[in-house]
Amino acid sequence: MTTIMQDIQKLFPSADGNQPQREELLGYMNQILTKMDELKDPNKLTLGDMPNYSEDYYNRIIQSAFVPEQGVSMEETIEKLMELVKGHRYLNSNYLANATPLPNIASILGNLVMVLLNGNNLWDVDGSAAANAEVRITSMLSKIVGYDPVESAGYTTWGGQGAVFTSLRLAIARQFPLSNKEGIPNNLYCFCSELSHFSLYKSMEATGLGINNMVRVKVKKDHSMDLQDLKMKMEEVIAHGGIPIYVLATMGTTDTFGIDDIYEMKEVLKEMEHTYQLAPVYIHADTAMGGMYTFFNEYDFHLNPLAFDEEVKDVLEIYQSKFRHTHLADSMVYDFHKLGQTPYITSLLLFKDKKDLVYLDLDASETPYVGNRGYGSYHTSYTLECSRMGSSIAIYASLLAFGFEGYQQMLANYLKVNIAFRKALKAEFTNVELTNDVSPVTTFRFYPEYPRWQEELNGQLTSNEVTGINLYNEEYAELIGLDRDIIFFGNTKKQRLINVSDNENRLPVYVHKFYTTNPYTTVEEVDRYITFLKEHMAIHLKAISVAELV
Numbered sequence: 001m002t003t004i005m006q007d008i009q010k011l012f013p014s015a016d017g018n019q020p021q022r023e024e025l026l027g028y029m030n031q032i033l034t035k036m037d038e039l040k041d042p043n044k045l046t047l048g049d050m051p052n053y054s055e056d057y058y059n060r061i062i063q064s065a066f067v068p069e070q071g072v073s074m075e076e077t078i079e080k081l082m083e084l085v086k087g088h089r090y091l092n093s094n095y096l097a098n099a100t101p102l103p104n105i106a107s108i109l110g111n112l113v114m115v116l117l118n119g120n121n122l123w124d125v126d127g128s129a130a131a132n133a134e135v136r137i138t139s140m141l142s143k144i145v146g147y148d149p150v151e152s153a154g155y156t157t158w159g160g161q162g163a164v165f166t167s168l169r170l171a172i173a174r175q176f177p178l179s180n181k182e183g184i185p186n187n188l189y190c191f192c193s194e195l196s197h198f199s200l201y202k203s204m205e206a207t208g209l210g211i212n213n214m215v216r217v218k219v220k221k222d223h224s225m226d227l228q229d230l231k232m233k234m235e236e237v238i239a240h241g242g243i244p245i246y247v248l249a250t251m252g253t254t255d256t257f258g259i260d261d262i263y264e265m266k267e268v269l270k271e272m273e274h275t276y277q278l279a280p281v282y283i284h285a286d287t288a289m290g291g292m293y294t295f296f297n298e299y300d301f302h303l304n305p306l307a308f309d310e311e312v313k314d315v316l317e318i319y320q321s322k323f324r325h326t327h328l329a330d331s332m333v334y335d336f337h338k339l340g341q342t343p344y345i346t347s348l349l350l351f352k353d354k355k356d357l358v359y360l361d362l363d364a365s366e367t368p369y370v371g372n373r374g375y376g377s378y379h380t381s382y383t384l385e386c387s388r389m390g391s392s393i394a395i396y397a398s399l400l401a402f403g404f405e406g407y408q409q410m411l412a413n414y415l416k417v418n419i420a421f422r423k424a425l426k427a428e429f430t431n432v433e434l435t436n437d438v439s440p441v442t443t444f445r446f447y448p449e450y451p452r453w454q455e456e457l458n459g460q461l462t463s464n465e466v467t468g469i470n471l472y473n474e475e476y477a478e479l480i481g482l483d484r485d486i487i488f489f490g491n492t493k494k495q496r497l498i499n500v501s502d503n504e505n506r507l508p509v510y511v512h513k514f515y516t517t518n519p520y521t522t523v524e525e526v527d528r529y530i531t532f533l534k535e536h537m538a539i540h541l542k543a544i545s546v547a548e549l550v
C-alpha cells in the first residue's frame with residue numbers, strides 16, 4: 001500500500017536520483033518524441049492533418065473542457081497532449097512565411113535544463129544557473145556588438161517588444177528621474193521609421209506618452225530611415241515646445257529588412273543636441289530581426305575564411321558596414337527566437353551602460369522578500385517582470401553548440417537561398433518585381449501585365465491603379481494561402497507607402513514574402529517553391545479570365 005503523498009510524489013521527478021524514476025521520465029519523453037516523429041512529413045507543413053477550424057471550433061472546446069475529478073494516467077495525459085500536437089505547423093523547408101525559429105537541439109536541451117532546475121531568474125539565490133548564464137551571454141554578446149563588457153548590462157526579457165518598452169521607459173526616467181514618482185511630462189516625443197515594428201506604438205500607449213507623440217519618419221528606397229526627414233521632424237517638434245527624447249533605430253525591418261544608418265543617425269542627433277541644447281536623445285537599436293548579423297562585425301571579407309560566394313559576401317559586407325556601429329545605441333536586443341533558432345522566448349536586452357539601470361531600479365524597501373541581503377549578489381529588481389524564466393540557459397547552449405562559425409554559416413545560407421530564389425523568380429515570371437534588397441527575406445509583387453514597380457516608386461500611378469495591383473496580389477495571396485499546409489509564403493499589406501499621381505495620400509503596397517527561416521530551407525528547394533507559385537499563378541489567371549467573361 002502506498003500513502004496518498006507517495007501517490008502524489010509519483011507525479012514528480014525523484015528526490016534522490018534513483019534510476020527507475022529517471023527511466024520512467026525518459027520513457028515518457030521517448031513516447032512524446034516518437035509520436036511527434038511519426039507525424040512528421042517533409043512534404044507537409046503540419047504534423048498530421050490540420051483540424052477543421054469550423055466556426056464553432058473553439059466554442060466546442062469551451063463546452064467540453066473540465067478539470068478531471070481524479071487525475072488521469074500519464075499515458076492518457078500524453079495522449080491528450082498529442083491531440084494538441086496534431087495539425088500543428090512544424091518548421092521544415094515548406095515554411096517561408098516569417099522569421100519563425102526551429103529550435104536547435106542545444107537550445108532544446110538548455111530549455112530542458114532550465115525547466116528541470118526551474119530557477120527563478122529574479123535573483124541568484126533562487127536561480128543561480130540562469131544568473132550565471134545571463135552574465136555569461138551578456139558578456140559574450142556585448143563583445144560581439146562592441147559594448148564594453150565591464151560597463152554593459154543585460155537580461156533576458158519578454159521579446160523584442162519588451163526591449164522596446166523597457167528602453168523607452170528608461171529613456172523617460174533617465175531624462176526625467178522624477179517622472180517615476182510624479183508621472184510624465186506631456187511634451188515628450190519619440191521618433192521611428194514608418195516601417196518600424198508596432199512595438200513602439202504599443203509602448204507609447206503603455207508608458208502614457210500617447211501615440212500622438214510618436215513621430216513617424218519617412219523611409220528611403222532601401223527601407224531605411226530618411227535622416228533628413230528625421231531632422232526636419234525633430235526641428236518641427238522643438239519649434240512647438242516639444243522635447244525629443246527617444247529614437248528607435250530599426251536594424252532589419254520586420255517585412256523588408258531595411259537597416260537604419262545608426263552612424264549617421266547619431267551624427268544628426270549630436271548636431272541637434274548641440275544646436276538646441278538637448279539632453280542626450282536615447283537611441284534603442286531595434287535589432288530584433290537583424291541583430292544576429294552582428295556576428296559578421298569582425299569577419300574578414302578579404303580572407304573570407306568560410307568561403308562565401310561573391311554575391312553573399314557583397315551583402316554581408318554592406319551589413320557589416322551598418323551593424324558594426326550598433327554599439328552607438330544606448331541599448332539593443334538579440335531576439336534569438338527569430339534568426340537564432342531557439343525556442344520562444346529567448347530575447348536578451350543589452351544596455352551599453354549599466355549605470356542607466358539605476359533609473360529603473362526599485363527602491364530596496366519595495367522588495368522585502370528578495371534581494372538586498374547578506375546572501376545573493378544578483379538581483380534584477382530593474383526588470384518589469386518579477387519572476388523571470390531562465391531563458392539565458394537556452395541561448396548559452398546555442399552559442400556554445402554553434403560557435404561563431406556555425407551561426408555565420410547559417411546566417412549566410414539565409415542570404416544564399418534568397419539570392420537563388422530571386423534569380424529563379426525573375427527568370428520564370430514576366431509579371432513580377434522584387435521590392436527589397438537581398439536579405440533573409442525577399443518581398444515581391446505581381447502585376448496583371450508587366451512590372452510597374454519603378455513607376456509606383458516614382459508616384460506615377462493613380463490610386464486606382466495601385467489599389468488594383470494590391471487587389472491582384474491579395475487575391476493571389478488568398479489562393480496560395482489555401483494550400484499553406486504544402487508551402488507557406490508570407491505576405492504583408494503594407495510593405496511601404498508610396499505616392500500616387502492623382503491625390504496627396506500615400507498608399508500601402510501589398511507584397512508577398514519569402515522568408516528563409518531554418519536550415520532545411522536550402523538552395524536545392526528553390527525549384528519546388530517556384531513551381532508552387534507558377535501552378536497557383538495559372539489558377540489565378542484562369543479565375544480572372546473567367547470573372548471577366550461573366
Ligand SMILES: *Cc1c(COP(=O)(O)O)cnc(C)c1O
Pocket residue numbers: 158159160161162196197199250252253254286287288289335347
Ligand atoms: C519581431 C520584432 C519585434 C518584436 O519582437 P518579439 O520578440 O516578437 O516581441 C520588434 N521589432 C522588430 C523589428 C521585430 O522584427
